[in-house]
Amino acid sequence: MISIKSALARPFAKRVYKNIQKWAKNPLETQEKVFQELISEATQTQFGKDHDFISINSHKDFVKRVPVRDYEDLKPYVERVVAGEEDVLWKGKPIYFAKTSGTTSGSKYIPITKESMPFHVQSARNAILMYIHETGNTKFVDGKMIFLQGSPILKEQNGIQLGRLSGIVAHYVPKYLQKNRLPSWETNCIDDWETKVDAIVEETLPQNMTIISGIPSWVQMYFEKLQQKTGKKVGDIFKNFNLFIFGGVNYEPYRAKFENLIGRKVDSIELYPASEGFFAYQDKQHEKGMLLQLNSGIFYEFIKADEFFNENPKRITIKDVEVGVNYVMIISTNAGLWAYNIGDTVQFTSTSPYRVIVSGRIKHFISAFGEHVIGKEVEQAMQEATLNSNVRVTEFTVAPQINPSIGLPYHEWFIEFENEPENLLELAKKIDDSLQKQNSYYFDLIQGKVLQPLKITKVKTGGFQEYMKSIGKLGGQNKLPRLSNDRKIVEEFS
Structure with missing residues (x-):
């Protein structure tokens, strides 16, 4: 009825x-x-x-x-x-x-x-x-x-x-x-x-x-x-x-x-x-x-x-x-x-x-999960995490990993190091802590177990330059996007 x-x-x-x-x-x-x-x-x-x-x-x-x-x-x-x-x-x-x-x-x-x-x-x-x-x-x-x-x-x-x-x-x-x-x-x-x-x-x-x-x-x-x-x-x-x-x-x-x-x-x-x-x-x-x-x-x-x-x-x-x-x-x-x-x-x-x-x-931004993370925030997180250390970063970009083979989704940081850290997991934690402090939505997603903390993937020396060259954007005013809302760029490095 x-x-x-x-x-x-x-x-x-x-x-x-x-x-x-x-x-x-x-x-x-x-x-x-x-x-x-x-x-x-x-x-x-x-x-x-x-x-x-x-x-x-x-x-x-x-x-x-x-x-x-x-x-x-x-x-x-x-x-x-x-x-x-x-x-x-x-x-x-x-x-x-x-x-x-x-x-x-x-x-x-x-x-x-x-x-x-x-x-x-x-x-x-x-x-x-x-x-x-x-x-x-x-x-x-x-x-x-x-x-x-x-x-x-x-x-x-x-x-x-x-x-x-x-x-x-x-x-x-x-x-x-x-x-x-x-x-x-x-x-x-x-x-x-x-x-x-x-x-x-x-x-x-x-x-x-x-x-x-x-x-x-x-x-x-x-x-x-x-x-x-x-x-x-x-x-x-x-x-x-x-x-x-x-x-x-x-x-x-x-x-x-x-x-x-x-x-x-x-x-x-x-x-x-x-x-x-x-x-x-x-x-x-x-x-x-x-x-x-x-x-x-x-x-x-x-x-x-x-x-x-x-x-x-x-x-x-x-x-x-x-x-x-x-x-x-x-x-x-x-x-x-x-x-x-x-x-x-x-x-x-x-x-x-x-x-x-x-x-x-x-x-440029990442908001694959509603987190609204922007370039300024990832740059500041990297800066804070490497301050007063011997770690030197040549270049990096960030992308969401929406469908990992195991576990929760996460942000994947693709980093080319000039001087590598002794402990990659420790660096990842410092970056993640800084990002959570800066961005309340990202904090909520991590604390709420919607995302797991970020992961770092190392890029070989010269890898980003090769990528920019391959798309005809090496040098000049061309910049590698600091972050993307998809994985088009990082497919080259995955």
Whole structure:
């Protein structure tokens, strides 16, 4: 017998689908409206006054007055907001700061306002409703749903609540989902990730789990613990589990592993959320890309990635984007971020409607497991580990090892030594300790036993030079990338 909740889900999904179609089919008008509203609302803010918002009537005016900034550039304004000042980047004060360890500048305080918060919640809800509308599948709405996320415990700073985005969003789960939702509040508040996952396993094992959601690396750990405890595939433990919702990192490297752990294929929905905004979600099961959220208080600009570091790169709106081109995505939002570079690169898979895939980061990094490790961090770790020693390093690069033959995944450091250490394991530990100190996400992954500590692979003398020569990039301004999010470079040395 069909439940009331299941019966109501389809007409609700249909209504939401129709509302989404209205703006998706009028993308240029939708974005122009968002743009004008953002400028109008922020004219009397400090940022609006500093950048003469009152004279901005068009995107062309905006480009002239508001330069592209990353977090470091915007920091003087953010610090004033953190200190409790009002009407700085957006009217009034934010209601939250999402504290995030960024890929480009360490810890960031990203404002979330009463205007921006609803879109974080709505977009996640709409992703599920679009899936219901397309597939007609509502069976999962009566089962239990798990969202693997950060602790919902928030701190307060100058009257503003502070926490991880996933912990903030946990406070906004609709009432009709509360009794279906796991883990319990108490379990969600456990700080130690391994203890938390063990508790989640105990809570979920006897339940009728139908939706499982989270960053793939975290979910993989949960699945592996379930399998260790029961000796069964996840799909056999939870016979009605039929929808996996994920975001945060590229799922493809995990797909084969997941299908093996589950024991069968399940439908999936990809999300593109960030502390700065909920940008896109998968709206069709068999179309590549995620529907760009054009009606969510975010105005989008794009710069071709291969032109980004030019002196005056061209900023375009969705009107001029092309399918398949790598763009740096620039956002202005109703949380007070203006011409803000979040560091992601995207490609459009469609312009009718506008769908994107996340193609990477504009700077080199490793985030195969959601750790956001950047070049500055690995360089500092190497520097600290070799300080006051006889160890001399000629060159190095770092890559993730996602599927080792034994044990947990890890970061693999390929190092060419001029003067080798007596104890390679000791050096690896020093580097790893430094990296954990610098990067809270990496620390969480190591402590939570999602990753094992890094391993060093020695590269023969002259090995990196030979590699650069083989790709025609020896000498000049060419540099070996300090780290990569894949193993293309290090395949030469493995």
